[in-house]
Each structure stands twice: as C-alpha cells, then as structure tokens.
Amino acid sequence: MSKKAALITGVTGQDGSYLAEFLLEQGYKVYGMVRRSSEEKFERINHLMDKIELVQGDLLDQFSLMSILQETRPSEVYNLAAQSFVPTSWKQPVLTAEFTALGVTKLLEAIRFVDRSIRVYQASSSEMYGKVRETPQTELTPFYPRSPYGVSKVYGHYITVNYRESYGLFAASGILFNHESPRRGLEFVTRKVTDGVARIKLGLDDELRLGNLDAKRDWGFAGDYVRAMWMMLQQTQPDDYVIATGKTYSVRELVQTAFNHVDLDWEKYVKVDKAFLRPAEVDLLVGDATKAKENLGWEPTVSFEQMIQMMVDADLERLEAKK
Numbered sequence: 001m002s003k004k005a006a007l008i009t010g011v012t013g014q015d016g017s018y019l020a021e022f023l024l025e026q027g028y029k030v031y032g033m034v035r036r037s038s039e040e041k042f043e044r045i046n047h048l049m050d051k052i053e054l055v056q057g058d059l060l061d062q063f064s065l066m067s068i069l070q071e072t073r074p075s076e077v078y079n080l081a082a083q084s085f086v087p088t089s090w091k092q093p094v095l096t097a098e099f100t101a102l103g104v105t106k107l108l109e110a111i112r113f114v115d116r117s118i119r120v121y122q123a124s125s126s127e128m129y130g131k132v133r134e135t136p137q138t139e140l141t142p143f144y145p146r147s148p149y150g151v152s153k154v155y156g157h158y159i160t161v162n163y164r165e166s167y168g169l170f171a172a173s174g175i176l177f178n179h180e181s182p183r184r185g186l187e188f189v190t191r192k193v194t195d196g197v198a199r200i201k202l203g204l205d206d207e208l209r210l211g212n213l214d215a216k217r218d219w220g221f222a223g224d225y226v227r228a229m230w231m232m233l234q235q236t237q238p239d240d241y242v243i244a245t246g247k248t249y250s251v252r253e254l255v256q257t258a259f260n261h262v263d264l265d266w267e268k269y270v271k272v273d274k275a276f277l278r279p280a281e282v283d284l285l286v287g288d289a290t291k292a293k294e295n296l297g298w299e300p301t302v303s304f305e306q307m308i309q310m311m312v313d314a315d316l317e318r319l320e321a322k323k
Helices: 014-025 062-072 086-091 093-114 148-167 189-201 222-232 251-261 290-296 304-322
Strands: 005-009 029-034 053-056 076-079 119-125 170-176 208-210 240-243 270-272
Touching (some): 005 014, 014 029, 014 222, 029 062, 053 062, 086 148, 119 148, 119 222, 148 170, 170 222, 189 208, 189 251, 189 304, 208 251, 222 240, 222 290, 240 290, 251 304
Parallel strands (some): 005 029, 005 076, 076 119, 119 170, 170 240, 208 270
16 A cells, blocks of 8 residues: 655744654655755754655745646645744735745645645644734634734635635644744744853853743644644544644743753843834734644643753753854
8 A cells, every 4th residue: 555645845844844753653655845945954854854755846836836746646735834934024025925825825726726635734823813802812713913924824824714615625724823842943032042041051142132021922842733733634524723732921931941941040141122022012822722622632742841941952952062
C-alpha cells in the first residue's frame, strides 16, 4: 500500500518543521513547498532534509500550485505559509494581503481544479479577534482584526469556509492562539525575551528593550498545536476549531518566568521602548478550546513555564556553542 502523502506550505517555518516531524512519525510521505529565493533558509528543517521532499512553488503563482498538486498527489494539504509577523504587516500591507489572503484563494482554486478529494487545513489566527468582543474567544466570537495581518487572516478564513460550503471541499481551519518554541523567529516577543535573557546571562548584553508589558496572550507550545492540525483532517466532517490553552499571561509574566529561570532580577535589565508599541494594540487574547477537546480529543501537554524554560535553555545552548 502506498504511503499517504501530505503537502505543507510554509514548511521552513516553526509550525511547518514540527508538523513535518509529526507527519513522518505517522508514516506519511511529506512534501514541503518552498519559494525560490537566492538565500535558502532551512535551519528549522535541516535535520529532516533526507526524510522530506522539497518542491518549488509560490502561493502567488496559481499554476505552480496546480502543477505541484498534480505532481505530488497529496491526500492532505496544510497551508501554513503566510507573511505572519504582525509589525511587518503595517510596513508591507499589500504583500501581506497577497500571501495571507489571496494566496489562500489561489491554493483553494488549485485544489478545486486538480482534485476535490484533497483535505485542506487553513492556518487561521487568534489575531482575527483583535479588539475582542468577548472573553474567552470561541469559534463563534465575532472578528475585529487590528492589523493588516489580522484582516488578511479573516479573509483567508472566510474564503476557506466559502469553498467548503460552495464546492464541498474538506476544508478545515484552525484558529490557533499564540504558540511558541525554540524554533520561533527571533522577531517574536517570546523568542526575543528568551534570547535576550540568554545573552544577558552569558554577558553578551546588558539590557532588553520591549514594548507593551501589559499585553496578555494565550501562549501554547507549537509541538502541541501541529497535532491539532492533523486531528482536524482525520474527522468525518470538516469544521473550524479554536486551539488554545485557555490560560493567559502578560508580557511582564513572560519576562519574569524567563529571568527567574536563570536567577536574574528582570527589573534590572528590561527597558520599555516606545519604538516597539503597535499602532493598534491587541490587549487580551485567550481562547476556549472546548470544541477541540470534545470533538478531536485534543489537549495541550506542555505548560507555559515548561515552554519558556525550554526556550531559554535552547538559546543558552545555541549562544554557548557560538562562543
């Protein structure tokens, strides 16, 4: 019997690398879509290069998507590719919309043309809730995005629902709340903090500059969250699910946890810098994953403290190896 094949867009990102590992463990043949670029960034999947197959394509190029689907014949497609860094979305709002909104439409169209039996996962985001209408947020909470990224994700989410209802595609969306890991990009606040703490501990830096310390988020571990993506595509019916821990922590608590792990007093090192404040802030996001728990049997396994400590340790190890 031939292996089930899965195609992951955004395979070089944090989620893509964890998902590729998880699908390999489940016995899948894994294809990862990468964009042609002069600078190849494969550090998150270097350890998988002999186990997965990379294919060149681009969410902005309809024909490349169609030919990849014809070539690889996946039974599942995970669309994780996006311009996903919120601050960049104000600097490049049009590019963000092209990838994060129109790119989803092009992928769904390609699936509709090539093979409607393909099951597709769309990475939706808690940033769609933005200025929240209720707390905690569920699948039925109205969206009020506060950044070009959030607005683009709302489009991507609803076009996925639309293709499911109009064409009968098995299209599921995961409304994922913030999820982190040692593979998170250095521009994201969790990793900025854990890297900063490691640098200060090793004497490479003497301060950490941050924006809004009062912003609160529901932070989970990326390795837990990719498992939920796969579970959504194993159901009999496609649906949308909030994936979250249901617990909220402020940036200040994140900072305290990270500094405490290396026995340092955070107040001596952290400086609030107005340059890092957003034009429109999202103050509080916390998800209610009851539906995922009941329908998928999904629950997080790694706590906030465990995750932050894991990230600090990984950054210490990386920086010590560099020294």
